Amino acid sequence: MIKPALVMACLIPTIASAASFDCDKAHSPLEKAVCADPALSTLDSSIATSYNAAMQRLSSDGQTILRDGQRQWLHFVRDLCFVPQDASSVEFCLTQHYTDRLKDLSTAAVTIGPYLFSRSDYFSASTHDKAGRPYEIHTGAPRIDAPLSPTIALWNSAMAKQTMHADGSDCGPGHGDEYSGAEVTYASANAISVRTTNEEYCHGTPHGHGGSAGLTYMIEPHLHALEAxxxxxxxxxxxxxxxxxxxxxxxxxxxxxxxxxxxxxxxxxxxxxxxxxxxxxxxxxxxxxxxxxxxxxxxxxxxxxxxxxxxxxxxxxxxxx
Structure with missing residues:
Protein backbone atom coordinates (compact mmCIF):
# COMPACT_ATOMS: atom_id res chain seq x y z
CA MET A 1 0.00 0.00 0.00
CA ILE A 2 1.43 3.38 -1.03
CA LYS A 3 1.75 5.83 1.84
CA PRO A 4 2.08 9.36 0.43
CA ALA A 5 2.76 12.41 2.56
CA LEU A 6 -0.78 13.71 2.15
CA VAL A 7 -1.04 17.43 1.53
CA MET A 8 -3.02 18.02 4.72
CA ALA A 9 0.19 17.35 6.64
CA CYS A 10 1.56 20.54 5.09
CA LEU A 11 -0.74 22.58 7.30
CA ILE A 12 1.00 21.53 10.49
CA PRO A 13 3.15 24.52 11.53
CA THR A 14 6.05 22.39 12.78
CA ILE A 15 7.61 20.93 9.66
CA ALA A 16 9.23 18.03 11.49
CA SER A 17 5.77 16.74 12.53
CA ALA A 18 4.50 16.41 8.95
CA ALA A 19 4.39 12.59 8.95
CA SER A 20 3.46 10.37 5.96
CA PHE A 21 -0.22 9.68 5.60
CA ASP A 22 -1.28 6.13 6.37
CA CYS A 23 -3.53 5.01 3.51
CA ASP A 24 -4.86 2.17 5.68
CA LYS A 25 -6.61 4.90 7.69
CA ALA A 26 -7.90 6.94 4.75
CA HIS A 27 -11.49 8.04 5.38
CA SER A 28 -12.32 11.22 3.44
CA PRO A 29 -13.06 11.16 -0.33
CA LEU A 30 -9.88 13.14 -0.97
CA GLU A 31 -7.70 10.79 1.06
CA LYS A 32 -9.19 7.75 -0.63
CA ALA A 33 -8.75 9.24 -4.10
CA VAL A 34 -5.10 10.06 -3.44
CA CYS A 35 -4.36 6.65 -2.01
CA ALA A 36 -6.12 4.86 -4.87
CA ASP A 37 -3.96 6.41 -7.60
CA PRO A 38 -0.17 6.02 -7.66
CA ALA A 39 0.32 9.11 -9.82
CA LEU A 40 -1.75 11.24 -7.43
CA SER A 41 0.16 9.78 -4.50
CA THR A 42 3.42 10.86 -6.12
CA LEU A 43 2.08 14.36 -6.81
CA ASP A 44 0.82 14.62 -3.25
CA SER A 45 4.22 13.66 -1.86
CA SER A 46 5.97 16.14 -4.17
CA ILE A 47 3.64 18.92 -3.04
CA ALA A 48 4.36 18.15 0.61
CA THR A 49 8.12 18.19 -0.08
CA SER A 50 8.00 21.49 -1.99
CA TYR A 51 5.74 23.11 0.60
CA ASN A 52 7.93 22.12 3.53
CA ALA A 53 11.10 23.22 1.73
CA ALA A 54 9.53 26.65 1.12
CA MET A 55 8.37 26.94 4.72
CA GLN A 56 11.91 26.39 5.93
CA ARG A 57 13.16 29.40 3.95
CA LEU A 58 10.38 31.90 4.67
CA SER A 59 9.89 34.41 7.43
CA SER A 60 7.06 34.02 9.93
CA ASP A 61 4.82 36.30 7.83
CA GLY A 62 5.74 34.42 4.66
CA GLN A 63 4.91 31.10 6.31
CA THR A 64 1.51 32.37 7.43
CA ILE A 65 0.64 33.61 3.93
CA LEU A 66 1.77 30.35 2.29
CA ARG A 67 -0.09 28.24 4.85
CA ASP A 68 -3.31 30.22 4.34
CA GLY A 69 -3.03 29.70 0.58
CA GLN A 70 -2.50 25.97 1.04
CA ARG A 71 -5.57 25.68 3.24
CA GLN A 72 -7.66 27.52 0.67
CA TRP A 73 -6.31 25.26 -2.08
CA LEU A 74 -7.37 22.14 -0.17
CA HIS A 75 -10.93 23.46 0.14
CA PHE A 76 -10.76 24.47 -3.51
CA VAL A 77 -9.97 20.96 -4.80
CA ARG A 78 -12.59 19.41 -2.52
CA ASP A 79 -15.30 21.82 -3.66
CA LEU A 80 -14.28 21.57 -7.31
CA CYS A 81 -13.43 17.91 -7.83
CA PHE A 82 -16.03 16.16 -5.70
CA VAL A 83 -19.20 17.58 -7.20
CA PRO A 84 -21.37 14.71 -8.53
CA GLN A 85 -19.30 13.05 -11.26
CA ASP A 86 -17.74 9.69 -12.03
CA ALA A 87 -14.45 8.44 -10.61
CA SER A 88 -12.47 9.13 -13.78
CA SER A 89 -13.58 12.78 -13.74
CA VAL A 90 -12.53 13.12 -10.11
CA GLU A 91 -9.12 11.66 -10.93
CA PHE A 92 -8.67 13.99 -13.92
CA CYS A 93 -9.71 17.04 -11.88
CA LEU A 94 -7.38 16.20 -8.99
CA THR A 95 -4.44 15.46 -11.29
CA GLN A 96 -4.88 18.78 -13.08
CA HIS A 97 -5.05 20.88 -9.93
CA TYR A 98 -2.36 18.95 -8.06
CA THR A 99 -0.06 19.53 -11.03
CA ASP A 100 -0.93 23.24 -11.07
CA ARG A 101 -0.30 23.54 -7.33
CA LEU A 102 3.07 21.84 -7.62
CA LYS A 103 4.02 24.46 -10.23
CA ASP A 104 2.83 27.23 -7.91
CA LEU A 105 4.97 25.92 -5.09
CA SER A 106 8.07 26.04 -7.28
CA THR A 107 7.92 29.83 -6.78
CA ALA A 108 6.93 29.74 -3.10
CA ALA A 109 10.50 30.50 -1.96
CA VAL A 110 12.87 31.38 -4.79
CA THR A 111 15.81 33.77 -4.97
CA ILE A 112 15.83 36.12 -7.97
CA GLY A 113 18.38 38.88 -8.01
CA PRO A 114 18.84 40.25 -4.48
CA TYR A 115 15.43 39.12 -3.22
CA LEU A 116 13.76 36.04 -1.74
CA PHE A 117 10.35 35.87 -3.40
CA SER A 118 7.37 34.01 -2.00
CA ARG A 119 3.77 34.00 -3.21
CA SER A 120 0.29 34.82 -2.01
CA ASP A 121 -2.69 32.85 -3.36
CA TYR A 122 -6.46 33.00 -3.17
CA PHE A 123 -8.64 30.03 -4.19
CA SER A 124 -12.40 29.58 -4.33
CA ALA A 125 -14.83 27.08 -5.87
CA SER A 126 -17.67 27.63 -3.41
CA THR A 127 -20.17 29.37 -5.71
CA HIS A 128 -21.99 27.66 -8.59
CA ASP A 129 -23.79 28.43 -11.82
CA LYS A 130 -27.42 27.47 -12.45
CA ALA A 131 -26.38 23.97 -13.52
CA GLY A 132 -24.53 23.45 -10.24
CA ARG A 133 -21.07 23.73 -11.78
CA PRO A 134 -18.52 25.49 -9.53
CA TYR A 135 -16.89 28.73 -10.58
CA GLU A 136 -13.11 28.27 -10.39
CA ILE A 137 -11.27 31.29 -8.99
CA HIS A 138 -7.50 31.44 -8.45
CA THR A 139 -5.46 34.59 -8.07
CA GLY A 140 -1.78 34.54 -7.23
CA ALA A 141 0.80 37.26 -6.67
CA PRO A 142 4.54 37.25 -5.99
CA ARG A 143 5.75 38.98 -2.85
CA ILE A 144 9.21 39.74 -1.52
CA ASP A 145 9.84 37.96 1.74
CA ALA A 146 13.35 39.33 2.28
CA PRO A 147 15.04 41.70 2.55
CA LEU A 148 12.19 43.97 3.55
CA SER A 149 12.24 47.75 3.50
CA PRO A 150 9.56 50.45 3.32
CA THR A 151 10.00 50.55 -0.48
CA ILE A 152 9.71 46.77 -0.82
CA ALA A 153 6.59 46.83 1.39
CA LEU A 154 5.09 49.30 -1.06
CA TRP A 155 6.00 47.00 -3.96
CA ASN A 156 4.35 44.05 -2.24
CA SER A 157 1.22 46.12 -1.72
CA ALA A 158 1.21 47.26 -5.36
CA MET A 159 1.52 43.69 -6.60
CA ALA A 160 -1.32 42.53 -4.37
CA LYS A 161 -3.58 45.27 -5.71
CA GLN A 162 -2.65 44.51 -9.32
CA THR A 163 -3.03 40.74 -9.30
CA MET A 164 -5.15 39.77 -6.31
CA HIS A 165 -8.17 41.98 -6.89
CA ALA A 166 -10.26 41.32 -9.98
CA ASP A 167 -11.56 44.28 -11.94
CA GLY A 168 -14.94 42.63 -12.25
CA SER A 169 -16.34 39.90 -14.45
CA ASP A 170 -17.18 40.34 -18.12
CA CYS A 171 -19.57 37.38 -17.96
CA GLY A 172 -22.70 39.35 -17.08
CA PRO A 173 -24.70 38.36 -13.99
CA GLY A 174 -22.53 36.33 -11.62
CA HIS A 175 -19.07 35.56 -12.90
CA GLY A 176 -17.03 32.93 -14.71
CA ASP A 177 -13.92 30.92 -14.03
CA GLU A 178 -11.19 33.43 -13.24
CA TYR A 179 -7.42 33.12 -13.15
CA SER A 180 -4.90 35.85 -12.38
CA GLY A 181 -1.21 35.23 -11.87
CA ALA A 182 2.21 36.82 -12.20
CA GLU A 183 5.71 35.53 -12.91
CA VAL A 184 8.84 37.45 -11.89
CA THR A 185 10.99 37.72 -15.02
CA TYR A 186 13.73 40.04 -13.75
CA ALA A 187 14.80 41.56 -10.44
CA SER A 188 17.64 43.84 -9.45
CA ALA A 189 18.25 46.48 -6.83
CA ASN A 190 16.91 49.03 -9.33
CA ALA A 191 13.90 47.33 -10.91
CA ILE A 192 11.53 44.37 -10.68
CA SER A 193 9.59 43.12 -13.69
CA VAL A 194 6.73 40.63 -13.73
CA ARG A 195 4.56 39.16 -16.43
CA THR A 196 0.91 39.03 -15.45
CA THR A 197 -1.69 36.68 -16.92
CA ASN A 198 -5.45 37.13 -16.61
CA GLU A 199 -7.99 34.70 -18.00
CA GLU A 200 -11.73 34.30 -17.68
CA TYR A 201 -14.10 31.67 -19.01
CA CYS A 202 -17.83 32.41 -19.07
CA HIS A 203 -19.69 29.13 -18.62
CA GLY A 204 -21.39 28.01 -21.81
CA THR A 205 -19.22 30.04 -24.20
CA PRO A 206 -16.93 28.53 -26.89
CA HIS A 207 -13.68 29.68 -25.31
CA GLY A 208 -12.21 31.89 -22.63
CA HIS A 209 -10.64 35.30 -23.01
CA GLY A 210 -7.80 37.20 -21.42
CA GLY A 211 -4.16 37.90 -22.01
CA SER A 212 -0.77 38.81 -20.63
CA ALA A 213 0.78 42.12 -19.66
CA GLY A 214 4.03 43.43 -18.29
CA LEU A 215 4.31 45.19 -14.95
CA THR A 216 7.68 46.73 -14.12
CA TYR A 217 8.49 48.93 -11.15
CA MET A 218 11.59 51.03 -10.64
CA ILE A 219 12.82 50.53 -7.08
CA GLU A 220 15.54 53.18 -7.03
CA PRO A 221 15.76 56.12 -6.65
CA HIS A 222 12.06 55.88 -5.70
CA LEU A 223 9.27 53.40 -6.35
CA HIS A 224 7.30 54.10 -9.52
CA ALA A 225 5.89 52.22 -12.48
CA LEU A 226 8.34 51.99 -15.37
CA GLU A 227 8.18 54.83 -17.87
CA ALA A 228 9.62 54.70 -21.38
Missing part, protein backbone atom coordinates in the same frame (compact mmCIF):
# COMPACT_ATOMS: atom_id res chain seq x y z
CA UNK A 229 12.20 57.33 -20.40
CA UNK A 230 13.52 55.02 -17.65
CA UNK A 231 14.52 52.54 -20.33
CA UNK A 232 15.09 54.50 -23.54
CA UNK A 233 16.78 57.70 -24.63
CA UNK A 234 13.81 59.69 -25.90
CA UNK A 235 15.97 61.37 -28.57
CA UNK A 236 16.59 58.08 -30.39
CA UNK A 237 14.47 56.08 -32.84
CA UNK A 238 13.54 53.46 -30.25
CA UNK A 239 9.86 53.41 -31.28
CA UNK A 240 10.70 52.65 -34.90
CA UNK A 241 13.12 49.93 -33.83
CA UNK A 242 10.61 48.15 -31.55
CA UNK A 243 7.91 48.48 -34.22
CA UNK A 244 10.16 47.08 -36.94
CA UNK A 245 11.21 44.03 -34.94
CA UNK A 246 7.63 43.34 -33.86
CA UNK A 247 6.28 43.80 -37.38
CA UNK A 248 8.76 41.25 -38.74
CA UNK A 249 7.68 38.66 -36.16
CA UNK A 250 3.95 39.24 -36.68
CA UNK A 251 4.15 39.31 -40.47
CA UNK A 252 5.95 35.98 -40.45
CA UNK A 253 3.31 34.51 -38.15
CA UNK A 254 0.39 35.99 -40.13
CA UNK A 255 1.12 33.70 -43.09
CA UNK A 256 -0.21 36.13 -45.69
CA UNK A 257 -2.87 37.84 -43.58
CA UNK A 258 -2.83 41.64 -43.69
CA UNK A 259 -0.84 43.31 -40.90
CA UNK A 260 -1.48 46.97 -40.08
CA UNK A 261 1.75 48.67 -39.07
CA UNK A 262 -0.08 51.26 -36.94
CA UNK A 263 -1.56 48.50 -34.81
CA UNK A 264 1.86 46.91 -34.46
CA UNK A 265 3.37 50.23 -33.37
CA UNK A 266 0.63 50.75 -30.81
CA UNK A 267 1.27 47.34 -29.27
CA UNK A 268 5.07 47.36 -29.52
CA UNK A 269 5.43 50.75 -27.82
CA UNK A 270 2.85 50.12 -25.09
CA UNK A 271 4.70 49.71 -21.77
CA UNK A 272 1.95 47.35 -20.61
CA UNK A 273 3.22 44.89 -23.24
CA UNK A 274 6.83 45.06 -22.00
CA UNK A 275 8.58 42.70 -19.62
CA UNK A 276 12.24 42.96 -18.69
CA UNK A 277 14.17 39.68 -18.77
CA UNK A 278 17.79 38.73 -18.28
CA UNK A 279 18.22 38.27 -22.03
CA UNK A 280 16.31 41.24 -23.38
CA UNK A 281 13.05 43.13 -23.65
CA UNK A 282 10.06 40.82 -24.07
CA UNK A 283 7.12 42.34 -25.95
CA UNK A 284 3.91 40.32 -25.60
CA UNK A 285 1.20 41.07 -28.15
CA UNK A 286 -2.12 39.49 -27.24
CA UNK A 287 -4.76 38.13 -29.65
CA UNK A 288 -6.97 40.83 -31.21
CA UNK A 289 -4.31 43.55 -30.72
CA UNK A 290 -3.07 43.03 -34.29
CA UNK A 291 -4.11 39.59 -35.55
CA UNK A 292 -7.24 37.49 -35.13
CA UNK A 293 -7.74 35.37 -32.02
CA UNK A 294 -6.85 32.18 -33.89
CA UNK A 295 -3.24 33.38 -34.33
CA UNK A 296 -2.75 33.45 -30.56
CA UNK A 297 -0.25 35.51 -28.58
CA UNK A 298 2.90 36.81 -30.27
CA UNK A 299 6.09 37.10 -28.22
CA UNK A 300 9.00 39.20 -29.45
CA UNK A 301 12.21 39.26 -27.44
CA UNK A 302 14.82 41.84 -28.41
CA UNK A 303 18.30 41.26 -26.94
CA UNK A 304 19.75 44.08 -24.85
CA UNK A 305 22.79 44.23 -27.12
CA UNK A 306 20.52 45.13 -30.05
CA UNK A 307 18.81 47.82 -27.97
CA UNK A 308 22.05 49.35 -26.71
CA UNK A 309 22.04 52.34 -29.15
CA UNK A 310 18.59 53.36 -27.87
CA UNK A 311 18.95 52.85 -24.12
CA UNK A 312 19.01 55.61 -21.52
CA UNK A 313 22.29 55.97 -19.58
CA UNK A 314 20.85 54.49 -16.36
CA UNK A 315 18.55 51.89 -17.88
CA UNK A 316 17.64 49.16 -15.34
CA UNK A 317 19.07 46.30 -17.41
CA UNK A 318 21.44 43.46 -16.48
CA UNK A 319 24.92 44.75 -15.69
CA UNK A 320 26.74 42.39 -18.08
CA UNK A 321 25.04 43.97 -21.08
Missing amino acids: SDLFNMDTAWKDFLTGRSYEAIEKKADGAQVERKLVERAATDIRDWTLTQDGLLITIDPYAVLAYAFGTTEVIIPWRDLKPFLAPNSPIPAQT
Whole structure:
Protein backbone atom coordinates (compact mmCIF):
# COMPACT_ATOMS: atom_id res chain seq x y z
CA MET A 1 0.00 0.00 0.00
CA ILE A 2 1.43 3.38 -1.03
CA LYS A 3 1.75 5.83 1.84
CA PRO A 4 2.08 9.36 0.43
CA ALA A 5 2.76 12.41 2.56
CA LEU A 6 -0.78 13.71 2.15
CA VAL A 7 -1.04 17.43 1.53
CA MET A 8 -3.02 18.02 4.72
CA ALA A 9 0.19 17.35 6.64
CA CYS A 10 1.56 20.54 5.09
CA LEU A 11 -0.74 22.58 7.30
CA ILE A 12 1.00 21.53 10.49
CA PRO A 13 3.15 24.52 11.53
CA THR A 14 6.05 22.39 12.78
CA ILE A 15 7.61 20.93 9.66
CA ALA A 16 9.23 18.03 11.49
CA SER A 17 5.77 16.74 12.53
CA ALA A 18 4.50 16.41 8.95
CA ALA A 19 4.39 12.59 8.95
CA SER A 20 3.46 10.37 5.96
CA PHE A 21 -0.22 9.68 5.60
CA ASP A 22 -1.28 6.13 6.37
CA CYS A 23 -3.53 5.01 3.51
CA ASP A 24 -4.86 2.17 5.68
CA LYS A 25 -6.61 4.90 7.69
CA ALA A 26 -7.90 6.94 4.75
CA HIS A 27 -11.49 8.04 5.38
CA SER A 28 -12.32 11.22 3.44
CA PRO A 29 -13.06 11.16 -0.33
CA LEU A 30 -9.88 13.14 -0.97
CA GLU A 31 -7.70 10.79 1.06
CA LYS A 32 -9.19 7.75 -0.63
CA ALA A 33 -8.75 9.24 -4.10
CA VAL A 34 -5.10 10.06 -3.44
CA CYS A 35 -4.36 6.65 -2.01
CA ALA A 36 -6.12 4.86 -4.87
CA ASP A 37 -3.96 6.41 -7.60
CA PRO A 38 -0.17 6.02 -7.66
CA ALA A 39 0.32 9.11 -9.82
CA LEU A 40 -1.75 11.24 -7.43
CA SER A 41 0.16 9.78 -4.50
CA THR A 42 3.42 10.86 -6.12
CA LEU A 43 2.08 14.36 -6.81
CA ASP A 44 0.82 14.62 -3.25
CA SER A 45 4.22 13.66 -1.86
CA SER A 46 5.97 16.14 -4.17
CA ILE A 47 3.64 18.92 -3.04
CA ALA A 48 4.36 18.15 0.61
CA THR A 49 8.12 18.19 -0.08
CA SER A 50 8.00 21.49 -1.99
CA TYR A 51 5.74 23.11 0.60
CA ASN A 52 7.93 22.12 3.53
CA ALA A 53 11.10 23.22 1.73
CA ALA A 54 9.53 26.65 1.12
CA MET A 55 8.37 26.94 4.72
CA GLN A 56 11.91 26.39 5.93
CA ARG A 57 13.16 29.40 3.95
CA LEU A 58 10.38 31.90 4.67
CA SER A 59 9.89 34.41 7.43
CA SER A 60 7.06 34.02 9.93
CA ASP A 61 4.82 36.30 7.83
CA GLY A 62 5.74 34.42 4.66
CA GLN A 63 4.91 31.10 6.31
CA THR A 64 1.51 32.37 7.43
CA ILE A 65 0.64 33.61 3.93
CA LEU A 66 1.77 30.35 2.29
CA ARG A 67 -0.09 28.24 4.85
CA ASP A 68 -3.31 30.22 4.34
CA GLY A 69 -3.03 29.70 0.58
CA GLN A 70 -2.50 25.97 1.04
CA ARG A 71 -5.57 25.68 3.24
CA GLN A 72 -7.66 27.52 0.67
CA TRP A 73 -6.31 25.26 -2.08
CA LEU A 74 -7.37 22.14 -0.17
CA HIS A 75 -10.93 23.46 0.14
CA PHE A 76 -10.76 24.47 -3.51
CA VAL A 77 -9.97 20.96 -4.80
CA ARG A 78 -12.59 19.41 -2.52
CA ASP A 79 -15.30 21.82 -3.66
CA LEU A 80 -14.28 21.57 -7.31
CA CYS A 81 -13.43 17.91 -7.83
CA PHE A 82 -16.03 16.16 -5.70
CA VAL A 83 -19.20 17.58 -7.20
CA PRO A 84 -21.37 14.71 -8.53
CA GLN A 85 -19.30 13.05 -11.26
CA ASP A 86 -17.74 9.69 -12.03
CA ALA A 87 -14.45 8.44 -10.61
CA SER A 88 -12.47 9.13 -13.78
CA SER A 89 -13.58 12.78 -13.74
CA VAL A 90 -12.53 13.12 -10.11
CA GLU A 91 -9.12 11.66 -10.93
CA PHE A 92 -8.67 13.99 -13.92
CA CYS A 93 -9.71 17.04 -11.88
CA LEU A 94 -7.38 16.20 -8.99
CA THR A 95 -4.44 15.46 -11.29
CA GLN A 96 -4.88 18.78 -13.08
CA HIS A 97 -5.05 20.88 -9.93
CA TYR A 98 -2.36 18.95 -8.06
CA THR A 99 -0.06 19.53 -11.03
CA ASP A 100 -0.93 23.24 -11.07
CA ARG A 101 -0.30 23.54 -7.33
CA LEU A 102 3.07 21.84 -7.62
CA LYS A 103 4.02 24.46 -10.23
CA ASP A 104 2.83 27.23 -7.91
CA LEU A 105 4.97 25.92 -5.09
CA SER A 106 8.07 26.04 -7.28
CA THR A 107 7.92 29.83 -6.78
CA ALA A 108 6.93 29.74 -3.10
CA ALA A 109 10.50 30.50 -1.96
CA VAL A 110 12.87 31.38 -4.79
CA THR A 111 15.81 33.77 -4.97
CA ILE A 112 15.83 36.12 -7.97
CA GLY A 113 18.38 38.88 -8.01
CA PRO A 114 18.84 40.25 -4.48
CA TYR A 115 15.43 39.12 -3.22
CA LEU A 116 13.76 36.04 -1.74
CA PHE A 117 10.35 35.87 -3.40
CA SER A 118 7.37 34.01 -2.00
CA ARG A 119 3.77 34.00 -3.21
CA SER A 120 0.29 34.82 -2.01
CA ASP A 121 -2.69 32.85 -3.36
CA TYR A 122 -6.46 33.00 -3.17
CA PHE A 123 -8.64 30.03 -4.19
CA SER A 124 -12.40 29.58 -4.33
CA ALA A 125 -14.83 27.08 -5.87
CA SER A 126 -17.67 27.63 -3.41
CA THR A 127 -20.17 29.37 -5.71
CA HIS A 128 -21.99 27.66 -8.59
CA ASP A 129 -23.79 28.43 -11.82
CA LYS A 130 -27.42 27.47 -12.45
CA ALA A 131 -26.38 23.97 -13.52
CA GLY A 132 -24.53 23.45 -10.24
CA ARG A 133 -21.07 23.73 -11.78
CA PRO A 134 -18.52 25.49 -9.53
CA TYR A 135 -16.89 28.73 -10.58
CA GLU A 136 -13.11 28.27 -10.39
CA ILE A 137 -11.27 31.29 -8.99
CA HIS A 138 -7.50 31.44 -8.45
CA THR A 139 -5.46 34.59 -8.07
CA GLY A 140 -1.78 34.54 -7.23
CA ALA A 141 0.80 37.26 -6.67
CA PRO A 142 4.54 37.25 -5.99
CA ARG A 143 5.75 38.98 -2.85
CA ILE A 144 9.21 39.74 -1.52
CA ASP A 145 9.84 37.96 1.74
CA ALA A 146 13.35 39.33 2.28
CA PRO A 147 15.04 41.70 2.55
CA LEU A 148 12.19 43.97 3.55
CA SER A 149 12.24 47.75 3.50
CA PRO A 150 9.56 50.45 3.32
CA THR A 151 10.00 50.55 -0.48
CA ILE A 152 9.71 46.77 -0.82
CA ALA A 153 6.59 46.83 1.39
CA LEU A 154 5.09 49.30 -1.06
CA TRP A 155 6.00 47.00 -3.96
CA ASN A 156 4.35 44.05 -2.24
CA SER A 157 1.22 46.12 -1.72
CA ALA A 158 1.21 47.26 -5.36
CA MET A 159 1.52 43.69 -6.60
CA ALA A 160 -1.32 42.53 -4.37
CA LYS A 161 -3.58 45.27 -5.71
CA GLN A 162 -2.65 44.51 -9.32
CA THR A 163 -3.03 40.74 -9.30
CA MET A 164 -5.15 39.77 -6.31
CA HIS A 165 -8.17 41.98 -6.89
CA ALA A 166 -10.26 41.32 -9.98
CA ASP A 167 -11.56 44.28 -11.94
CA GLY A 168 -14.94 42.63 -12.25
CA SER A 169 -16.34 39.90 -14.45
CA ASP A 170 -17.18 40.34 -18.12
CA CYS A 171 -19.57 37.38 -17.96
CA GLY A 172 -22.70 39.35 -17.08
CA PRO A 173 -24.70 38.36 -13.99
CA GLY A 174 -22.53 36.33 -11.62
CA HIS A 175 -19.07 35.56 -12.90
CA GLY A 176 -17.03 32.93 -14.71
CA ASP A 177 -13.92 30.92 -14.03
CA GLU A 178 -11.19 33.43 -13.24
CA TYR A 179 -7.42 33.12 -13.15
CA SER A 180 -4.90 35.85 -12.38
CA GLY A 181 -1.21 35.23 -11.87
CA ALA A 182 2.21 36.82 -12.20
CA GLU A 183 5.71 35.53 -12.91
CA VAL A 184 8.84 37.45 -11.89
CA THR A 185 10.99 37.72 -15.02
CA TYR A 186 13.73 40.04 -13.75
CA ALA A 187 14.80 41.56 -10.44
CA SER A 188 17.64 43.84 -9.45
CA ALA A 189 18.25 46.48 -6.83
CA ASN A 190 16.91 49.03 -9.33
CA ALA A 191 13.90 47.33 -10.91
CA ILE A 192 11.53 44.37 -10.68
CA SER A 193 9.59 43.12 -13.69
CA VAL A 194 6.73 40.63 -13.73
CA ARG A 195 4.56 39.16 -16.43
CA THR A 196 0.91 39.03 -15.45
CA THR A 197 -1.69 36.68 -16.92
CA ASN A 198 -5.45 37.13 -16.61
CA GLU A 199 -7.99 34.70 -18.00
CA GLU A 200 -11.73 34.30 -17.68
CA TYR A 201 -14.10 31.67 -19.01
CA CYS A 202 -17.83 32.41 -19.07
CA HIS A 203 -19.69 29.13 -18.62
CA GLY A 204 -21.39 28.01 -21.81
CA THR A 205 -19.22 30.04 -24.20
CA PRO A 206 -16.93 28.53 -26.89
CA HIS A 207 -13.68 29.68 -25.31
CA GLY A 208 -12.21 31.89 -22.63
CA HIS A 209 -10.64 35.30 -23.01
CA GLY A 210 -7.80 37.20 -21.42
CA GLY A 211 -4.16 37.90 -22.01
CA SER A 212 -0.77 38.81 -20.63
CA ALA A 213 0.78 42.12 -19.66
CA GLY A 214 4.03 43.43 -18.29
CA LEU A 215 4.31 45.19 -14.95
CA THR A 216 7.68 46.73 -14.12
CA TYR A 217 8.49 48.93 -11.15
CA MET A 218 11.59 51.03 -10.64
CA ILE A 219 12.82 50.53 -7.08
CA GLU A 220 15.54 53.18 -7.03
CA PRO A 221 15.76 56.12 -6.65
CA HIS A 222 12.06 55.88 -5.70
CA LEU A 223 9.27 53.40 -6.35
CA HIS A 224 7.30 54.10 -9.52
CA ALA A 225 5.89 52.22 -12.48
CA LEU A 226 8.34 51.99 -15.37
CA GLU A 227 8.18 54.83 -17.87
CA ALA A 228 9.62 54.70 -21.38
CA SER A 229 12.20 57.33 -20.40
CA ASP A 230 13.52 55.02 -17.65
CA LEU A 231 14.52 52.54 -20.33
CA PHE A 232 15.09 54.50 -23.54
CA ASN A 233 16.78 57.70 -24.63
CA MET A 234 13.81 59.69 -25.90
CA ASP A 235 15.97 61.37 -28.57
CA THR A 236 16.59 58.08 -30.39
CA ALA A 237 14.47 56.08 -32.84
CA TRP A 238 13.54 53.46 -30.25
CA LYS A 239 9.86 53.41 -31.28
CA ASP A 240 10.70 52.65 -34.90
CA PHE A 241 13.12 49.93 -33.83
CA LEU A 242 10.61 48.15 -31.55
CA THR A 243 7.91 48.48 -34.22
CA GLY A 244 10.16 47.08 -36.94
CA ARG A 245 11.21 44.03 -34.94
CA SER A 246 7.63 43.34 -33.86
CA TYR A 247 6.28 43.80 -37.38
CA GLU A 248 8.76 41.25 -38.74
CA ALA A 249 7.68 38.66 -36.16
CA ILE A 250 3.95 39.24 -36.68
CA GLU A 251 4.15 39.31 -40.47
CA LYS A 252 5.95 35.98 -40.45
CA LYS A 253 3.31 34.51 -38.15
CA ALA A 254 0.39 35.99 -40.13
CA ASP A 255 1.12 33.70 -43.09
CA GLY A 256 -0.21 36.13 -45.69
CA ALA A 257 -2.87 37.84 -43.58
CA GLN A 258 -2.83 41.64 -43.69
CA VAL A 259 -0.84 43.31 -40.90
CA GLU A 260 -1.48 46.97 -40.08
CA ARG A 261 1.75 48.67 -39.07
CA LYS A 262 -0.08 51.26 -36.94
CA LEU A 263 -1.56 48.50 -34.81
CA VAL A 264 1.86 46.91 -34.46
CA GLU A 265 3.37 50.23 -33.37
CA ARG A 266 0.63 50.75 -30.81
CA ALA A 267 1.27 47.34 -29.27
CA ALA A 268 5.07 47.36 -29.52
CA THR A 269 5.43 50.75 -27.82
CA ASP A 270 2.85 50.12 -25.09
CA ILE A 271 4.70 49.71 -21.77
CA ARG A 272 1.95 47.35 -20.61
CA ASP A 273 3.22 44.89 -23.24
CA TRP A 274 6.83 45.06 -22.00
CA THR A 275 8.58 42.70 -19.62
CA LEU A 276 12.24 42.96 -18.69
CA THR A 277 14.17 39.68 -18.77
CA GLN A 278 17.79 38.73 -18.28
CA ASP A 279 18.22 38.27 -22.03
CA GLY A 280 16.31 41.24 -23.38
CA LEU A 281 13.05 43.13 -23.65
CA LEU A 282 10.06 40.82 -24.07
CA ILE A 283 7.12 42.34 -25.95
CA THR A 284 3.91 40.32 -25.60
CA ILE A 285 1.20 41.07 -28.15
CA ASP A 286 -2.12 39.49 -27.24
CA PRO A 287 -4.76 38.13 -29.65
CA TYR A 288 -6.97 40.83 -31.21
CA ALA A 289 -4.31 43.55 -30.72
CA VAL A 290 -3.07 43.03 -34.29
CA LEU A 291 -4.11 39.59 -35.55
CA ALA A 292 -7.24 37.49 -35.13
CA TYR A 293 -7.74 35.37 -32.02
CA ALA A 294 -6.85 32.18 -33.89
CA PHE A 295 -3.24 33.38 -34.33
CA GLY A 296 -2.75 33.45 -30.56
CA THR A 297 -0.25 35.51 -28.58
CA THR A 298 2.90 36.81 -30.27
CA GLU A 299 6.09 37.10 -28.22
CA VAL A 300 9.00 39.20 -29.45
CA ILE A 301 12.21 39.26 -27.44
CA ILE A 302 14.82 41.84 -28.41
CA PRO A 303 18.30 41.26 -26.94
CA TRP A 304 19.75 44.08 -24.85
CA ARG A 305 22.79 44.23 -27.12
CA ASP A 306 20.52 45.13 -30.05
CA LEU A 307 18.81 47.82 -27.97
CA LYS A 308 22.05 49.35 -26.71
CA PRO A 309 22.04 52.34 -29.15
CA PHE A 310 18.59 53.36 -27.87
CA LEU A 311 18.95 52.85 -24.12
CA ALA A 312 19.01 55.61 -21.52
CA PRO A 313 22.29 55.97 -19.58
CA ASN A 314 20.85 54.49 -16.36
CA SER A 315 18.55 51.89 -17.88
CA PRO A 316 17.64 49.16 -15.34
CA ILE A 317 19.07 46.30 -17.41
CA PRO A 318 21.44 43.46 -16.48
CA ALA A 319 24.92 44.75 -15.69
CA GLN A 320 26.74 42.39 -18.08
CA THR A 321 25.04 43.97 -21.08
